[in-house]
Amino acid sequence: MSQQQSTPPPKPTPIPQQDNEFYWEKAKAHELWLRKCSDCNEVYFYPRDISPCCFSRNTEWIKASGKGTLYTWGITVRPPTPAFREDAPFVLAIVDLEEGCRIPTNLVGIPKDPDPEKMAAHITHGMAVEVAFEDRTDAISVPVFKPVDS
């Protein structure tokens, strides 16, 4: 007899703030936007009005290409909360974006396997990845990354 599992609770969603409302609005439209400092030209994540490099307020939004490479990653076998029960095992990752900053994210599109070693066989440091979006609610889509099909 199979044990019936209840539907997992909803995943937590970001709450847009003044500095990043635009970011989430664009993510909902499946576009990735970043902040750039107009004084020192640094592109940075997470989005905020004040440049973290030189504390300038002379910053702007730029549209990212959505392309990058995998900087580092790890496979989460045990879901951190019941909301992620059906996702596990899943891949946490940090991606180097083409624009020059890093973004913490999930790597998706990796064949799921209860044996993390088998999943790891599909992942390599520095592999080309591109953005995709997980529609989490009617208002929030979360950027994730997937391997670029060669």
Ligand SMILES: [Zn+2]
């Ligand atoms: Zn700056």
